[in-house]
Amino acid sequence: MKVPYLSLNQQWSDIRKEALLLIDEVLTTGKYIEHEIVESLEVELARKLGVKYVVLVNSGTDALMLGLYSLGIKKNDEVITVPNSFIASVAAIQHVGAVPKMVDVGADHLIDVTQIESAITSKTRAIMPVHLEGKVCQMSKIMEIAKRHNLLIIEDVAQAFGSKFSGKMAGSFSDASCFSLHPLKNLNACGDGGFVATNSSEVADRIRALRNHGQAERNSSMEFGFVSRFDSIQAAILHIRLKKLDQVIAQRRENARLYDLAFADSDVITPIVDDEVFHTYHTYSVEIKNRDEVRAKLSKLGIDTRIHYPNLITEQKAFIDKFGSFSEKIPNAIKQKERILSIPIHAHLKNNEVKYVADQLLLA
Ligand SMILES: Cc1ncc(COP(=O)(O)O)c(C=O)c1O
Numbered sequence: 001m002k003v004p005y006l007s008l009n010q011q012w013s014d015i016r017k018e019a020l021l022l023i024d025e026v027l028t029t030g031k032y033i034e035h036e037i038v039e040s041l042e043v044e045l046a047r048k049l050g051v052k053y054v055v056l057v058n059s060g061t062d063a064l065m066l067g068l069y070s071l072g073i074k075k076n077d078e079v080i081t082v083p084n085s086f087i088a089s090v091a092a093i094q095h096v097g098a099v100p101k102m103v104d105v106g107a108d109h110l111i112d113v114t115q116i117e118s119a120i121t122s123k124t125r126a127i128m129p130v131h132l133e134g135k136v137c138q139m140s141k142i143m144e145i146a147k148r149h150n151l152l153i154i155e156d157v158a159q160a161f162g163s164k165f166s167g168k169m170a171g172s173f174s175d176a177s178c179f180s181l182h183p184l185k186n187l188n189a190c191g192d193g194g195f196v197a198t199n200s201s202e203v204a205d206r207i208r209a210l211r212n213h214g215q216a217e218r219n220s221s222m223e224f225g226f227v228s229r230f231d232s233i234q235a236a237i238l239h240i241r242l243k244k245l246d247q248v249i250a251q252r253r254e255n256a257r258l259y260d261l262a263f264a265d266s267d268v269i270t271p272i273v274d275d276e277v278f279h280t281y282h283t284y285s286v287e288i289k290n291r292d293e294v295r296a297k298l299s300k301l302g303i304d305t306r307i308h309y310p311n312l313i314t315e316q317k318a319f320i321d322k323f324g325s326f327s328e329k330i331p332n333a334i335k336q337k338e339r340i341l342s343i344p345i346h347a348h349l350k351n352n353e354v355k356y357v358a359d360q361l362l363l364a
Contacts, residue, residue: 035232060180064092262358
């Protein structure tokens with residue numbers, strides 16, 4: 001049996017008719033960039049997250065970069081984050097001239113909050129918790145630490161739209177929260193996209209200007225900006241997908257429940273989820289021994305898996321060239337990257353496919 005990791009084509013056929021009609025309506029107006037649908041999507045997203053403002057931009061990476069920029073993070077400021085994220089988290093810090101300070105992760109693959117304070121120096125300006133896999137970091141403790149040390153928080157919520165901590169949406173805790181709408185995310189465009197969520201009108205206004213050449217109005221730039229607008233055609237697609245998101249998340253959570261049951265008495269380490277966290281399973285990442293061997297066996301059986309991520313950010317040339325070899329202690333991140341494996345969890349999986357994946361993983 002073939003079990004693909006993704007179901008993008010099925011996801012498109014689910015909305016094809018409705019999406020093509022709306023896309024046609026939007027394109028017929030000729031407003032390819034600033035159609036009103038972009039603004040109404042911002043309002044819908046803000047309502048869903050329980051924040052005052054959402055500003056759409058053209059990727060999650062730009063959301064992080066413009067988020068940091070709009071908070072005033074600048075050259076030589078230090079931003080605390082984790083080494084096991086996607087490269088974009090640190091790329092954004094680097095792009096504004098700041099310096100990433102790495103803190104190890106806990107058994108749940110998220111920032112170990114007990115290690116944050118020892119990474120704070122006189123140059124530290126912000127903490128960037130990364131809500132990896134669809135889980136949410138320990139936000140109450142992070143907020144306490146930030147308050148005590150007068151630090152900003154910028155959440156990387158690229159993988160966790162719809163996830164919650166203590167009943168509150170991920171991305172509603174901080175000064176600026178940054179989301180990705182990349183095709184592989186639970187809420188996904190048919191191309192690149194992202195947005196910043198904030199309760200600050202200054203941050204929202206600044207990003208609105210920065211995404212469009214720094215213009216407050218046409219031909220009047222208040223500062224040099226960027227081109228990071230969100231396309232009208234993608235807003236049309238997102239408008240439809242947002243309505244279906246709760247269903248997508250419910251299905252992913254149900255698949256996760258079946259996997260949890262199947263692996264209960266085995267030595268497969270299933271996702272560790274804090275009681276306060278509502279996990280949306282962007283990935284279902286287990287830890288196993290002999291990961292590469294198991295992965296190769298599954299691949300031969302037609303089961304497609306991924307590793308998020310095989311190389312830590314600190315091990316990649318881009319990081320080493322800029323910040324040098326990393327010698328701090330990150331033993332958990334190092335150990336986990338050899339053992340983690342993301343198995344198919346998409347919303348179109350059938351129960352018999354979940355069972356097949358679980359059975360074959362246990363046999364491998
Ligand atoms: C944790 C994390 N941060 C940032 C990003 C960047 O988002 P994008 O690919 O939309 O630029 C991603 C995307 O993969 C991500 O997983």
